[in-house]
Amino acid sequence: MAKMNLKLMIISTIVLLLSSLKPLHAEQTPQAFFEQQLFEIFSELRARPEYYQSLDTLVPLAENYIINHWDIEATLLALLGRTHWEPLSDTQRSALSQAFRETMLRYFLEAYAYYDDQPVTLTDVALNEDGDKGWLRIAIEIEFAPDIPVDISISKQEGRWKFRDIRFQGIRYTYMKRDYYQGMIKEAGADALIAELDSKNRQFFQALKKLSAEK
Numbered sequence: 001m002a003k004m005n006l007k008l009m010i011i012s013t014i015v016l017l018l019s020s021l022k023p024l025h026a027e028q029t030p031q032a033f034f035e036q037q038l039f040e041i042f043s044e045l046r047a048r049p050e051y052y053q054s055l056d057t058l059v060p061l062a063e064n065y066i067i068n069h070w071d072i073e074a075t076l077l078a079l080l081g082r083t084h085w086e087p088l089s090d091t092q093r094s095a096l097s098q099a100f101r102e103t104m105l106r107y108f109l110e111a112y113a114y115y116d117d118q119p120v121t122l123t124d125v126a127l128n129e130d131g132d133k134g135w136l137r138i139a140i141e142i143e144f145a146p147d148i149p150v151d152i153s154i155s156k157q158e159g160r161w162k163f164r165d166i167r168f169q170g171i172r173y174t175y176m177k178r179d180y181y182q183g184m185i186k187e188a189g190a191d192a193l194i195a196e197l198d199s200k201n202r203q204f205f206q207a208l209k210k211l212s213a214e215k
Contacts, residue, residue, distance in 0.1 A: 058109060070104060071155060071162040072097050078165060078174035079181040084190075092190045099197035106204050123149070132156040135167070 051057055076096060077085050088096070121141070127134035133155045139147040153165035153172075166173045184193040 059105070063105065069160075069162055071157070071164050072100055072104075074155070074162075074164045075174060076100055076181075078172075079178055080185065081178075081182065084182055084185045088190055092194070095194045096190065096197075099194050099201065102201040103197055106201050109204075109208065121147075 073093075085093075121139045122136065123139050124137040125134065126137070134153075136152040136154055138150050138152065140150060141147050148168075151167040152163055153167070154161050155164055156162075181193065184196065
């Protein structure tokens with residue numbers, strides 16, 4: 001197996017899960033539901049690997065499915081904290097949400113380059129008493145190494161599951177990135193944070209388009 005950046009592998013697993021989520025059938029347990037989704041998306045990728053090697057298929061996959069299953073505002077609230085989120089104007093919130101959406105798309109395209117048919121297994125679904133929030137635990141099988149457990153924060157809204165965070169070795173993604181997001185707002189303001197995210201995304205997509213055109 002090719003060497004893989006662990007962070008990207010984790011994000012890759014999340015977005016691959018997201019791309020196939022559907023409403024939960026009343027007769028299905030959460031465990032059975034997520035196992036089905038995991039099986040369907042990886043079966044699809046293994047059946048048509050060549051189809052998902054083009055930007056024309058990968059970008060729509062990410063845009064049409066991942067973002068629709070990600071609670072953008074909840075994730076930003078966890079990153080910024082209410083102290084920094086609530087003072088933002090509606091315009092700033094909208095611009096920051098869009099920048100984060102583009103960041104998620106960038107993560108997907110970066111991560112997918114590392115996906116090499118690694119087996120992924122759902123090992124546990126732990127929900128609260130109301131059954132509307134909890135954590136999924138998945139195991140990523142690595143050759144010649146112990147399986148890597150990854151926890152995914154989930155929340156059910158209007159009958160559909162959405163993802164909010166991921167946790168690896170006790171560390172949440174939002175905790176890991178919180179200093180960056182809050183530090184930017186404290187030092188330079190929300191508009192500077194938005195501009196920096198936009199700049200990173202723009203540079204990435206411009207480079208990707210150039211590389212695609214050269215092929």
